Amino acid sequence: MDFPLDKTFFTSERNASIFNKVLESTAQNLRFLTRSMPKPVFIFKPLHESHVQASIICSKKLRVHLRVRSGGHDYEGLSYVSHIENPFMLIDLSKLRQVNVDIEDNSAWVQAGATLGEFYYRIAEKSKVHGFPAGLCSTVGIGGHITGGGYGTLMRKFGLAADNVLDAKMVDANGKLISRTAMGEDLFWAIRGGGGGSFGVILAWKIKLVPVPQTVTVFTVTKTLEQDSGNKILSKWQLVADKLVEELFIRAIFNTAGNKTVTTSYNALFLGNKGMLMNVMKESFPELGLTRKDCVEMSWIESVVSISGFPSGTPTNVLLQRKSSFAKLSLKAKSDFVKNPIPESGLIGMFNMLLKDDSQMMIWTPYGGMMAQISESQIPFPHRKGVIFKIQYQTGWRESEQRPITHIKWIRDMYSYMMPYVSSNPRQAYVNYRDLDLGKNTKDDAEMSFKRAQVWGANYFKDNFNRLVKVKSKVDPDNFFRHEQSIPTLPVLSFSS
Ligand SMILES: Cc1cc2nc3c(=O)[nH]c(=O)nc-3n(C[C@H](O)[C@H](O)[C@H](O)COP(=O)(O)OP(=O)(O)OC[C@H]3O[C@@H](n4cnc5c(N)ncnc54)[C@H](O)[C@@H]3O)c2cc1C
Missing domain, CATH: 3.30.43.10 (Uridine Diphospho-n-acetylenolpyruvylglucosamine Reductase, domain 2)
Known part of the structure; x- marks a missing residue:
């Protein structure tokens, strides 16, 4: 050919x-x-x-x-x-981006090159009361996204994108086109969360649509350090974020405002109207001081545009333009999972660290709800019961700035600082926030060494890593699909007598 x-x-x-x-x-x-x-x-x-x-x-x-x-x-x-x-x-794969939505069947086939925004738009075009629980950023590709899990504002109600996959079409290492029946349940398990680029080329996913109400409510309430003295609001958020009704998703976004203060924005989606939301907030999180004025009612697809960061009133067909609401930058990201609320002393040090990088962003994403009801081994993504929230650390800079090393050092220092407050043994990480620092300090630094892979494998997949290695060894024994952090095949063991 x-x-x-x-x-x-x-x-x-x-x-x-x-x-x-x-x-x-x-x-x-x-x-x-x-x-x-x-x-x-x-x-x-x-x-x-x-x-x-x-x-x-x-x-x-x-x-x-x-x-x-x-x-x-x-x-x-x-x-x-x-x-x-x-x-x-x-x-x-950007030219392979067909979307076929079947409302009668509550399902859709979506090709790998479609963006999340295109997919959401095509669903909403057919129905105002159907949606899909995937990422918040509209330009992310559905192909890579689902291979690592894929979370968004609907995760507390419906789980991850990968939890809602019914079938897939994939080309394997022999160039053969296979779907769920032909690939078997082990491989079908592995491709839903075991990370991209390891098992084959996904051509399309068949996904299950989920119900959304005609009216949802969005709010963003921003507090400076001074407005949340004693971290009373943030501490309460840590106590309630994973226990709120599943219809409510409130994330906390931290930004540095000119190295003078840190702002914390509580950015939320509620699957219901303003009145219902106000009752929930009064009961569970009155410390935020949410008012009806802060709340904007809209359709689910409008909430996708709003939460993607486009200005209010942007038409929903912006999602078809495959364009982001922000400029591209040079980026470095890391992730953590938190199982116990971070104490006030830890928060004070954390804010001091945040003030050291003027182009950082940190996002805390609440877990609980459906995320806690799915077992750790249902799919390779293991971060479930017991997680209060996930942290994403990110720093971004323009290449002309000539300071990349400073930003990368900052994010590594920040990650070290947070160690006592986050999950341990293993320190968990999200494979979709790929981080090549993981496993780097392992003594055996031979390229693609299995030992190193066991470190990041445990970070990303906990015990599921072993099953992923077994599947990989069976379906791609020659390791055709490989990259710096792809699932390795089982090493050939040599025994000395
Ligand atoms: C700005 C930004 C916002 C983000 N927002 C979110 C979010 O809200 N929620 C969330 O969960 N994640 C989010 N992510 C992370 C994102 O989900 C992952 O980076 C995801 O892997 C991206 O998929 P992609 O297809 O765009 O990436 P790509 O770079 O194309 O692929 C990512 C990996 O998957 C492999 N891959 C790609 N396509 C295929 C395929 N068809 N078959 C097999 N392997 C493939 C690639 O080789 C690569 O290893 C965000 C990332 C960024 C940069």
């Missing part, structure tokens, strides 16, 4: 500008687009599912390693940069 040449972009001088344009199109993290970063020898954009099969066969024939990109949001750029393989090519 050959690549259709009109859909293949080479690094040669002649078409360098079009090559760069395609490479940069969905790459979310500018840190991996600098001149010094390795580049694919070519980029291929399949127009048909069979082209993906062809690309796997060609990759093997040409002995050119393959990377797969759906929405390009991998925090370590692993979908478009390889630090361990040269040469490598990029299969960009």
Whole structure:
């Protein structure tokens, strides 16, 4: 099989500008687009599912390693940069983005290259009372997102995107097109949360739609450090965030305002109207001081646009433009899971740390509800009962700023500071917030070493890592689908007598 040449972009001088344009199109993290970063020898954009099969066969024939990109949001750029393989090519699935919504059946097939925003829009086009519990950022690709779990504002009521998958179409390491029945339940388990780029190329997911009310309510209430003296509001949030009614999702977003103070924004979605929400808040979280004026009633799809960060009144078809509400930056992110409220003394130190980076953002996402009702081994994503909230640490900068090392050092210091307050043995992390620092300090630093993988494997998957390795060893024994943190095959053990 050959690549259709009109859909293949080479690094040669002649078409360098079009090559760069395609490479940069969905790459979310500018840190991996600098001149010094390795580049694919070519980029291929399949127009048909069979082209993906062809690309796997060609990759093997040409002995050119393959990377797969759906929405390009991998925090370590692993979908478009390889630090361990040269040469490598990029299969960009952005042209495979058909969505078929079947309201009668409460389900939909969505191809991997669709963004979450496109998918949400197509659901709402068919029904005002159906939705899907996936991410808050509209440009994330459904292909990579679901492979790592995928959480959003509906998670406390319905769980993760990966908890709501009914079937999948995938091309395996032999170039064969398989769906749930053909892949078997072990592999179907592994692809729903075991991380992208390890088991095959997902072409499409069949997902279960969930019910949403005609009217939902959104609010954002922001407090400075001074307005929450003694951290009374934040401490109460830690006590109630995972215990509130499942219809209410309140996350806390921390920003640094010019190194002078830290603001905490309580950003919420409630599956119901203002009146019902006010009753819940009066009962469970009066310390926030929410007023009716803070609350805006809207449809679920309007709430998607609002929570994605677009200005109020932005038409919902902005979701079809595959554009973000914010400018792209160079990014580094990390994650943690919190099982006991962080005491006041810990919060004071945490705010002091936040004040040291003027371009940081930290988000606390509440768990509980449905998240606590699903067992740790139901799918590979293990962060369930007992988690109060997840932390995302993020720092972002412009490449022209010349201070990347300072920001990266800051986020590592912040992560060290938080150690006493977060989960331990293992310290849990979210695979969709890919972090190549994990497992780095392991003594055996041979590339892709199994020992190192066991460290990040436990961080991301706890005991599920062992089952993932078994599945990987069975379905891809030659480790065709590999990257810096892909699931390894079982090592061949040598016994000395
Ligand atoms: C700005 C931003 C906002 C985010 N918001 C959220 C959020 O609200 N909720 C949340 O849960 N996460 C969120 N994330 C994390 C996001 O879910 C993950 O980065 C996810 O992996 C992105 O999927 P993608 O297809 O866009 O990324 P890609 O970079 O294309 O892929 C990510 C990984 O999956 C692999 N992969 C991609 N496509 C396929 C495929 N078709 N088959 C097999 N493997 C594949 C890639 O090789 C790579 O390893 C966010 C990330 C960013 C940068």
